[in-house]
Amino acid sequence: MQMPSLSPPSSSLVSLGGFAKPKPVALGGGILVKALYTPNKTTFNDPSDSKMAAATAPKWAQKTITLPPQRRGCHLVTPKILKEIGQDLSGFKCGLAHLFLQHTSASLTMNENYDSDVRDDTETFLNRIVPEGRSAPWRHTLEGPDDMPAHIKSSMFGCTLTIPITNGQLNMGTWQGIWLCEHRDAATPRNVVITLSGI
Numbered sequence: 001m002q003m004p005s006l007s008p009p010s011s012s013l014v015s016l017g018g019f020a021k022p023k024p025v026a027l028g029g030g031i032l033v034k035a036l037y038t039p040n041k042t043t044f045n046d047p048s049d050s051k052m053a054a055a056t057a058p059k060w061a062q063k064t065i066t067l068p069p070q071r072r073g074c075h076l077v078t079p080k081i082l083k084e085i086g087q088d089l090s091g092f093k094c095g096l097a098h099l100f101l102q103h104t105s106a107s108l109t110m111n112e113n114y115d116s117d118v119r120d121d122t123e124t125f126l127n128r129i130v131p132e133g134r135s136a137p138w139r140h141t142l143e144g145p146d147d148m149p150a151h152i153k154s155s156m157f158g159c160t161l162t163i164p165i166t167n168g169q170l171n172m173g174t175w176q177g178i179w180l181c182e183h184r185d186a187a188t189p190r191n192v193v194i195t196l197s198g199i
Helices: 047-055 078-089 116-129 147-157
Strands: 024-028 031-034 059-067 073-076 094-101 106-112 160-166 176-182 190-198
Touching: 059 078, 073 116, 078 094, 078 176, 078 190, 094 106, 106 116, 106 147, 106 160, 116 176, 176 190
Parallel strands: none
Antiparallel strands: 024 031, 059 190, 073 176, 094 160, 094 190, 106 176
């Protein structure tokens, strides 16, 4: 089966310029895409064109933040992250925020931001499916009985998130939040590298 091409018509692939009214683009197979940002053609002969191009040129920002030690379990950290990156985030009209956790015994995930029971239930689920203690079959036990299970849980959820940026804000759903899942018994600070890219 051949997949439909996801390339928009060539007429929409133009040089940097200003914002245009979004136009739906048919991609085939019944898929319709409406662009938030569509660049207009520019000639760069007019100084105002150059200023507009500079204003819409791609940009990057990166910051490493340290989240304070958390007890074992899943923790909503969206407010802490927004406090650290809010100023940089406000400079992006459209882009992506990439979060990378620099650890192998904790994880990042996106889930419910309202009812804390969801976080508690997730921790219960993780503890039931990944055995721990003397009866567990793990060879790696040098760092304690909770260490190997923490590595497995970290791989299950992963250490990265990518979130769209729209009009200076993380474009998450109403009930979505960023979780740090701490899988070790001994709490330690956790570092997250946050990279923002876009226009």
